[in-house]
Amino acid sequence: MGFIAQSGTHATLFTLAGTGNGIKFSKSVSYGNAAILDSTDYLEYLKKDSETEIIGMYVEAVKDGRRFFQCLREVTEKKPVLIWRGGESEEGARATASHTGALAQSSVIWQTLIRQCGAIRIENLDEMIDAVKALLHLKPARGNRVGLIAMSGGESVAIADTFAKEGLRVPQLSQSSYDRLSTFFNIIGEATGTRSTYPARS
Numbered sequence: 001m002g003f004i005a006q007s008g009t010h011a012t013l014f015t016l017a018g019t020g021n022g023i024k025f026s027k028s029v030s031y032g033n034a035a036i037l038d039s040t041d042y043l044e045y046l047k048k049d050s051e052t053e054i055i056g057m058y059v060e061a062v063k064d065g066r067r068f069f070q071c072l073r074e075v076t077e078k079k080p081v082l083i084w085r086g087g088e089s090e091e092g093a094r095a096t097a098s099h100t101g102a103l104a105q106s107s108v109i110w111q112t113l114i115r116q117c118g119a120i121r122i123e124n125l126d127e128m129i130d131a132v133k134a135l136l137h138l139k140p141a142r143g144n145r146v147g148l149i150a151m152s153g154g155e156s157v158a159i160a161d162t163f164a165k166e167g168l169r170v171p172q173l174s175q176s177s178y179d180r181l182s183t184f185f186n187i188i189g190e191a192t193g194t195r196s197t198y199p200a201r202s
Contacts, residue, residue, distance in 0.1 A: 001132055002027040002052035004042045006034070006086070010058045014125055021129050023136070026051035040068045047075045054135055055079055056128055060086040069113055076118040080135050084122040085110050145169050 001023060005011035011030040018025065026049060029042055039059050046052045055075065062068040075081055085107075114121045122128045146163055148170050150156035160170050173181075 001025060001054040001056055002046040002049060003029070003056045003058075004039055004046070005030050005058040006032065006039065006060045007058055008032070010084075010125070014056070014058075014128060017125065018129055018132065021133060023129070023132055026053075034063060038063045038068075040064065040071050043068075043071050043075055043081075047071075047078060053079060054082070054132055056082045056084070056122075056132065058084045058086060065113075069117065072113070072117040072119060081117075081119040082122045082128060082131050083114050083119050084124065084128055085114075145171055 008030040011028055015028045046055050146168050163170055
């Protein structure tokens with residue numbers, strides 16, 4: 001993957017942590033306050049880079065929003081782009097101004113831009129690593145229906161809520177699936193679309 005960061009620390013930490021998690025890097029760049037080149041310039045470069053299959057970004061602001069939007073939309077048609085945006089909160093925006101001199105930009109506009117361009121929104125370094133590993137090692141998803149396996153009823157509720165907030169559905173299993181599961185699990189409770197199970201005791 002290629003990583004573009006408006007922070008030297010994030011660029012360093014992510015490449016170190018990513019390498020430790022089996023992620024191979026084609027390029028990693030820190031561009032600070034974008035005095036000469038902005039994130040869009042690096043995004044255009046990585047779009048054409050044959051060694052880069054996935055692009056990750058930590059960005060606080062962009063100079064030319066329309067150019068960035070057009071470029072991002074073109075890139076996501078060829079490669080997955082994961083965007084971790086700094087300065088989401090009022091406090092973070094103040095820190096951003098002192099860090100790179102970037103002016104506050106609307107979080108709602110950023111979220112809409114990411115969604116419309118088909119990029120993937122990331123909220124922290126750990127999530128960036130998990131998302132890249134999923135893209136590298138899992139087959140592309142088809143549709144929005146997912147199966148859920150959890151160790152407890154509480155966990156299944158929390159995960160089901162998270163899936164639903166992201167637009168995924170957790171359909172209830174068919175009776176034939178429940179019949180098959182009942183050969184080695186005791187069904188002890190039921191929630192909408194899920195059932196809590198524990199291994200049967202001998």
